[in-house]
Amino acid sequence: MIEAQDLVLEYVSGKRQIRALDGVSLRIAAGDRLGIVGESGSGKSTFGAALGRLLPPSAHQTGALRVDGVDVFEADRDRIRELRQNTMAFIPQDPVSSLDPTKRIGKQLALATGVRDRTAQTEMLDRVKIRQPAEVLRRYPFEISGGMAQRVVIAIAMARRPRILVADEPTASLDSLVRDEVLALMFATADELSATLVWLSHDLAAVRRWCGRVAVMHRGRVVEEGPAADVLDDPQHEYTQELVASDPRNRRATAGGPEPEHARKEPVR
Numbered sequence: 001m002i003e004a005q006d007l008v009l010e011y012v013s014g015k016r017q018i019r020a021l022d023g024v025s026l027r028i029a030a031g032d033r034l035g036i037v038g039e040s041g042s043g044k045s046t047f048g049a050a051l052g053r054l055l056p057p058s059a060h061q062t063g064a065l066r067v068d069g070v071d072v073f074e075a076d077r078d079r080i081r082e083l084r085q086n087t088m089a090f091i092p093q094d095p096v097s098s099l100d101p102t103k104r105i106g107k108q109l110a111l112a113t114g115v116r117d118r119t120a121q122t123e124m125l126d127r128v129k130i131r132q133p134a135e136v137l138r139r140y141p142f143e144i145s146g147g148m149a150q151r152v153v154i155a156i157a158m159a160r161r162p163r164i165l166v167a168d169e170p171t172a173s174l175d176s177l178v179r180d181e182v183l184a185l186m187f188a189t190a191d192e193l194s195a196t197l198v199w200l201s202h203d204l205a206a207v208r209r210w211c212g213r214v215a216v217m218h219r220g221r222v223v224e225e226g227p228a229a230d231v232l233d234d235p236q237h238e239y240t241q242e243l244v245a246s247d248p249r250n251r252r253a254t255a256g257g258p259e260p261e262h263a264r265k266e267p268v269r
């Protein structure tokens with residue numbers, strides 16, 4: 001469903017060149033739950049953005065990237081627009097700033113999804129477990145919490161029934177309790193849609209818990225990839241070993257933590 005082959009991507013401004021992706025080759029099968037981990041600057045966001053060709057003009061790339069049969073860098077604008085609108089949904093890092101501050105939530109739902117009926121809108125918010133949805137529809141983004149804003153963003157993403165969800169640190173701005181709730185919602189949403197989920201994350205323990213697979217990025221390369229529990233419990237690459245060793249939460253989880261969610265038979269709701 002997603003296949004990158006020797007993907008090299010540089011941001012070029014004047015004489016400065018930053019190589020954000022340095023030969024990424026990665027296959028993500030339909031229905032996979034893939035966590036992409038790596039320190040800041042390793043290229044995770046760039047890879048996520050490349051999936052929808054959501055890159056600034058300073059980005060130059062070589063290599064190939066296919067998403068749902070579309071050659072992302074060769075496709076014409078209409079084909080890319082269709083891919084972004086019908087196949088993929090992006091869940092961003094900062095939900096509040098991804099919403100339009102000047103419009104009430106109800107208006108934003110209408111614009112983003114075409115659903116104008118209040119009852120249908122209320123149901124959309126109900127589905128992402130927002131309490132008092134009718135009230136929330138009347139509010140502006142600054143009047144709701146970060147966790148609620150991320151639920152609204154997920155509701156908008158769900159409405160188009162995407163087959164690929166790309167989430168870039170979707171819980172970075174949330175406190176830990178809300179973070180778990182939003183992650184549970186995101187994975188339940190992916191289950192409900194039978195969607196492929198690509199989650200760019202710093203949280204190794206959460207990736208081990210929620211994802212079937214993990215890819216570890218370092219300096220623009222995927223240095224290790226495989227089943228999340230195997231890679232994070234028994235890392236083979238030196239960089240993954242360092243990353244795991246430097247993450248106290250991951251050490252706790254591997255030392256007798258709960259079974260990973262993906263190992264359960266029932267989907268998490």
Ligand SMILES: Nc1ncnc2c1ncn2[C@@H]1O[C@H](COP(=O)(O)OP(=O)(O)OP(=O)(O)O)[C@@H](O)[C@H]1O
Nearest residue numbers: 011018020038039040041042043044045046047056
């Ligand atoms: N628009 C841009 N222009 C120039 N350089 C950029 C741009 N976006 C990212 N970079 C650079 O590309 C490299 C990879 O950045 P990227 O944001 O993809 O990494 P990341 O792993 O997602 O980091 P983080 O976890 O902090 O989000 C970094 O050196 C970054 O400074």
